[in-house]
Amino acid sequence: MTPAPRPEQARCDLAVVLPLSPALDPARNGGARWPLFHGYRGLAGIALLILAFALTQAHAQTGPGALSIIATIWKWTPLMASGFVLNVVISFLAMAIGTVLGTFLGLAQISQLRPLRAVSWFVTQFFRNAPWLVLLFYAMLLLPFQLQIGGVAIALPDWLKATFGLSLPVMANMSELVRGAIQSIAYGQWESAESLAFTRWQTLRMVILPQCVKRMLPPWMNLYAILVVGTPLCSIVGVNEAMTLTSNALAAEANHALLVPMYLYLLAWFFLYCYPIARWTVALERRFAIKG
Amino acid sequence: MAWTPDQPLIQIKDVHKSFGAVEVLKGISFDVAKSEVICVIGPSGSGKSTLLRCINALVPIDRGSIMVEGQEVHDPKLDKLALRRKVGMVFQQYNLFPHRTAQQNIMMAPLHVLKQDRHEVEARARRLLKKVRLEGKENAYPGELSGGQQQRVAIARSLAMNPDVMLFDEVTAALDPETVKEVLVTIRELAEEGMTCIIVTHEMGFAREVAGHIYFTDRGVIVEHGPPAEFFVKARDPRTRQFLSQIL
Numbered sequence: 001m002t003p004a005p006r007p008e009q010a011r012c013d014l015a016v017v018l019p020l021s022p023a024l025d026p027a028r029n030g031g032a033r034w035p036l037f038h039g040y041r042g043l044a045g046i047a048l049l050i051l052a053f054a055l056t057q058a059h060a061q062t063g064p065g066a067l068s069i070i071a072t073i074w075k076w077t078p079l080m081a082s083g084f085v086l087n088v089v090i091s092f093l094a095m096a097i098g099t100v101l102g103t104f105l106g107l108a109q110i111s112q113l114r115p116l117r118a119v120s121w122f123v124t125q126f127f128r129n130a131p132w133l134v135l136l137f138y139a140m141l142l143l144p145f146q147l148q149i150g151g152v153a154i155a156l157p158d159w160l161k162a163t164f165g166l167s168l169p170v171m172a173n174m175s176e177l178v179r180g181a182i183q184s185i186a187y188g189q190w191e192s193a194e195s196l197a198f199t200r201w202q203t204l205r206m207v208i209l210p211q212c213v214k215r216m217l218p219p220w221m222n223l224y225a226i227l228v229v230g231t232p233l234c235s236i237v238g239v240n241e242a243m244t245l246t247s248n249a250l251a252a253e254a255n256h257a258l259l260v261p262m263y264l265y266l267l268a269w270f271f272l273y274c275y276p277i278a279r280w281t282v283a284l285e286r287r288f289a290i291k292g
Numbered sequence: 293m294a295w296t297p298d299q300p301l302i303q304i305k306d307v308h309k310s311f312g313a314v315e316v317l318k319g320i321s322f323d324v325a326k327s328e329v330i331c332v333i334g335p336s337g338s339g340k341s342t343l344l345r346c347i348n349a350l351v352p353i354d355r356g357s358i359m360v361e362g363q364e365v366h367d368p369k370l371d372k373l374a375l376r377r378k379v380g381m382v383f384q385q386y387n388l389f390p391h392r393t394a395q396q397n398i399m400m401a402p403l404h405v406l407k408q409d410r411h412e413v414e415a416r417a418r419r420l421l422k423k424v425r426l427e428g429k430e431n432a433y434p435g436e437l438s439g440g441q442q443q444r445v446a447i448a449r450s451l452a453m454n455p456d457v458m459l460f461d462e463v464t465a466a467l468d469p470e471t472v473k474e475v476l477v478t479i480r481e482l483a484e485e486g487m488t489c490i491i492v493t494h495e496m497g498f499a500r501e502v503a504g505h506i507y508f509t510d511r512g513v514i515v516e517h518g519p520p521a522e523f524f525v526k527a528r529d530p531r532t533r534q535f536l537s538q539i540l
Contacts, residue, residue, distance in 0.1 A: 186385075186387075188385050188387035189387060189389065191383065192387035194376065195376055195379075196376065196400070197372075197373045197401065197405045197453070198404070199373065206404065210391045211389075
């Protein structure tokens, strides 16, 4: 009754079920020993293809040729790069502020004081479910242009205000990460620490939180990658970051043929910055999954 | 009212505890003298683990009294940390700290709770590891140890606090049969050295061998108790007899 084994079918010659390339199949390259490189190469190739397509489109529309477009883009690259540096700075600062505030907020969410728990839960949910752009507008409108601290005036430039605005959703997401990680630690850890006469704070600091860090690292990096691609929102509130400067360059060139390739070029910058983070996150998740 | 060593180390009187509508302890009373080893046996869900957790105030009781060296546990002003320094506890799931090595697990509480000298604590940790036959495993992480080894580290970790009484909560229930013995041998040695022990267990052979007194609990009450020779041979209550016939 059992049909004879048919090896040629077992291998299956339908292209769709074959892995894209052996390098992209983590099962084949031993759990992706070089996850960054392999996947990176494949996807960077796709990005280049799209760029080439966009250039030929531009060529078909205007005639002056892809070369002049590349030259134009190259001309504006230093300006765009300076803007991109600001995106990176904003993302770093917003991440740092959000992480610190979010850690405290997350700890407050598991406080034994009911009012503190309730308030921190509300703050977390409020900022987690608010559109980032709305928070940005509030930050621009409500924060003063300078701070007076003991007679010293500290200027608050727009980009810094925007950074505070973006740090709010980071804080709220971080708060949830911390709360979730703490609650995912087995209750026996609390019990055994308490039976050794640790205080609650000692238990958290020495037993629970060190175990949380490992669990939180991949989603935290993920949050950072999402924040980076969210930083161009600052262009809407007038911060001179990469998106704003790219738009300015396009306005100066006044050439419609540049629109698609120029923005695509900007996209590539973000892609090249964020994609390694994503790969690294995946690699970390895999390593932690094995080690437990 | 001052407690003196000739009085029972632990006095439990009419302890009641409910979780919501379920009353898990319905008036438990017994005394444990210094250096006495008692075993608590009984079907699952009869409140044995809860009783142990009440003794070191991991679980608050509703009614009754638990005195540990003359200190009332059922007291809102209780200094829980002071109580827990005197009462060691070992759990069914070991609950070692996975991010710390065996030796660090043992050293943490004496260092940070008792604020003892690091060199002294380290020397004691090594002695304790030797005592539980885990010499050479100082730098192993819990994940690298077998269940039986982890449980012996957990015992050493508890002993590092120099407790006056040890609570064992079904410490062999999660172990492979072949590693059960090494843990039981460790506990028996402790008992022989005069450590006061309250042991919740399903190992009847072990209970018979090590216990000075056995308590059988069912549905939140002590059904029957006595010295092992008497208890295992002449159990009178039908519930005890039925339980023993299933186990032995």
